[in-house]
Amino acid sequence: MGSSNMSTRQMDTATDRRPIRRNGMADPHMFSNKTSNKPSWETVPSAISDSQISSNEEFDVVIVGAGCAGIFAAHSAAEQGLKVAVVEKFSGLSARGMDNAAVNSKLQLASGEKIDEDLIFADLIRFANNRVHPELVNIWVRQSGRVFDHYIDLCQANDMQVALVDCFSVAKEHPDLYRQYPTAHIFAGKGQAISTGNEYVPTQEAFLKFVEAQCIELGVSFQYNTSCERILRDGDGPVSGIIGKDAENNYVKLTATKAVILAAGGYTENQEMVDAWCPAANDPEIKTYGPEGGNSGEVFAQALWTGAGLQNWPHPVMVHTIPGFNVDLMTGNQSFMHVNRLGKRFQSESMPNQTLTDGRFRQPGKQAWAVFDAKYEQDHATFETGFDGPVNEPIEQLNGFADKGWVHRADTLEGLAEQMGIPADTFAATCKRYTEMAKKGKDEDFNKESYLMFTIEQGPFYAVPIRSHLLVTVGGLDCDPDMQVLDNDGNKIEGLYAVGNMQGNFFANEYPLMAPGLSHGRAITLSYVLGERLAEK
Template sequence: MKEEKNQPNGISRRKFIQGAAIGTVGIASAGFLAGCSSEGANQDASEPKTEQTANWTTPPEPIPESEIKNTIETDIVVVGAGSGGMVAALSAAEAGAKTVLLEKGSKSYAGPMWMAAIDSKLQKSMGVNIDKHEAVAEICRYGGHLADQKLVKLWADKSGEAMDWLTDIVESAGLKMMVETDLKVGYYKSYAVGHVVVPDPTPEIAHLGEYGSPLYIPVLTEKAKQLGIDIKYDTPAVQLIQEAGKVIGVIAGSPDSYTRYNVSKGVILATGGYGRNEEMLNDLCPTAQYCGSSIVPAVASGDGIKMAVWAGGALDPLHGVMVFDRGVMHKDTGTLGAPWSGGYLRTGSQPFLRVNVRGNRFVNEDLPYDYLWDASIMEPENVSWQIWDSNWKEDITRFHTTICSRVVPHPQAPPRDGLDYVEQEHASFIDKGLILKADTIEQLAEQMGVPVNNFKATIDRYNVLAKQGNDEDFGKIDFRLSTIEKGPFFAAKLSGTLLCNINGLRIDTNMQVLDENHNPITGLYAVGNDSGSFFSYNYPQMFGGLALGRTITFGRVAGISVANA
């Protein structure tokens, strides 16, 4: 059985997890942690046995009864009070279920903006008509069909209804829902699915925190209180309670003062995934180590997925991460991987010239965000340099990028930062050494540390292509070419920015967690980044807000499903 040592960690790990129910000591004695080589099997009994190191897959010891100070009876517990958890809790309560909402932070996480949906009443009123089967096919294609097409179709069928529900709530609070209909032109088709909550009236300029979930989370929180949902902040869930394989509750709180929550219907996991858990990223998704920065919230430490795995839940066979090509790094001290300490350059996704560390162009720069990151990984040192000149404002305006890479406001899109704001941000990055600035191309090459002659030749060639309006080398659309002639000149060393994991627990169309045999675990459900079965390999960037749209939609499906269980 030596071959198993050479397989990906996920395969041997999941074989190991199948024995989780026998407990930590039983697993160790079963030999899974020691490996299956013939040498191990024939090891002399007199040799000292080495103690195996526990990792995130190892079930913890049961919490002693002496540390459980309170017991609460309820119908449903939702773990995590972000978008998915809040929607699930509200939907369950509206369906008549007594609901407790646990959140380990002092408040709900609010960050994402766009929410993808099809056939919302707002889209219908605007004449937006999207072929559901085409959308499902395209989403599955992005993931190489390593997805449950039934779930993707479920999103397409139910997302409009879920968005209508949310629209009614936010509009009653004096806010407004809009759909981004100004779409990107290019080789990759874009879809008018992105819904965003904005102020009413809507400003032309706005920044992070002034639209999207930071606006609707407080509204949902207030509605949850009105419905009698018991929200417990600063209360991390730590262990699920099982009886004969059925999840019957969850233990939450802190050592010496835990509370047992017994449920009559089920537990819904919505803890935000494992994007901030270095051990889990290394184990499940090592490509995350090619990112130079991260904007994953600290609360996304894998709590829900770990608890489910300890309870016998199965994971997607391959894992990926959502990545934007905006991870700016210091040219000398910047590193890839943990602790992902680089910055976030919002113009990193603009289709300016990209070169590798040898000063050579290597790709059509007009790609979906993670595709350009992928292309950069293939180059020496797994990074690239983005190059622009002092005409950058005119260039960005002409590039006409959309969704979250959009800088210039447009009436058919939510508010954006604007060029003046970006100029201030660039100045700050120049001061920090994250953007290089030089009066000549030769000086810029020297600062970057790339071969001057190669770099100069690349710039000269790119200028020829831009002036003739025909990218003979890589086929970039003509209006996204830009000359680099007017000094001063600028460069930023870019990698990926990590946003979240896109794979997680296997689920069915009721959001119920599946075991290794694809059978549902009674009483256990998952949504958002705790769940899987939907994405793989790459995030479909051209469906603006698909991750949050799935989270909202499936949060609603889960809440109703469990309430009616």
């Protein structure tokens, strides 16, 4: 049977309805909102015959996806002298965000920000409840510094800017409670604005375009407007390449003599996959993350057709209060009081952003508001800026939002409660108790850090509805410590690797905010290390 035809394994997967069990648990492929309990990805499409293929190129490494992980895997492999192709369904690379995490880069060490590698490693494993491969996390902890040094040198030699991002450390009275590590680096174009806090500046695109240009100089073939349609595997043999479809709807075959690397992102736009593998991704109110169609999960399905397994479900997810949009961003401030629609406070607000979101999701109707008074600018005057730190909109601008109905504003707490549609007596009592505890410097209800508590007593009073934004799923294919994809029995699939958000077993539970930029940092470091390792094969 030729490598372009449907394998025996694929045909078995299409017809066998029995749930495969892994680690004593039914395989997550079998969970779906469909009445048949058969997910769409278990129906393998017809094989693409050799006669349908218009061209065939051979490479050492074929990479599916030109996002952060794919670009750095390509650059690393090409630097090692490998012949590399990158297949991408869009017309150009995909870039978002701005923070990139590393441990003990030359930039950090020069600024006196030496990180305890053993401690951050232990914290990440503990945060994941040991539901990850420690070896994968260890690659980032121990090798991100030297990988980032390489890109710091490369960028600075080409007039790119490199900067560290300040972090806002939430836990001051109990510093071991929510440790924050100064991991975030920003790489920006010459003269480009740089954010050192929560303000979103899209510097990542400049960084990835710079690395893409370096890849092209090294001979990497970027095949844009070309979607991956099949991952080629004959039976239980190695993965040998992919079949893509170009802009003219021609099938093209790319043979890979060393590896196919899957770097096609998450699956937040595939509702069936979200329901089956990551139902927590249904909770956020806002679910847009560009480019549209970029996280549709089709490459996950193609991997499953080859027999690939998944990281144990439910998969982790990255959720924040909505980033970068005026007054909505203020709701992430841990210095405000949060109340639910019963008019009651329900948690310590001095927790990391995503942890606060988890607490809101368990409230009636998932509703909550951030409440503060007219002196918030004065209250925040001495706060440091930085990642996950307080964000202030000038009061004139805040009042403008209130005039438009985006923010509740009233001269009395009772009037504010009426606008919010919550019980006025309960709400007023909640504000009174919070104010009393702020004056005493002790949160007797939830142990909030006292320096983050401010009285609510000077009108006008404000309440901002809290919303959250789904960014990406950060769980993926079952991968071993070599980044090699495993089948449903835990065996290596020779020639198949996954990086970035297609790679499982690096994150569990949810995305940890203790190391800002870790999603990009993981993608850059592990992809670079993988390129080096493939050159040694």
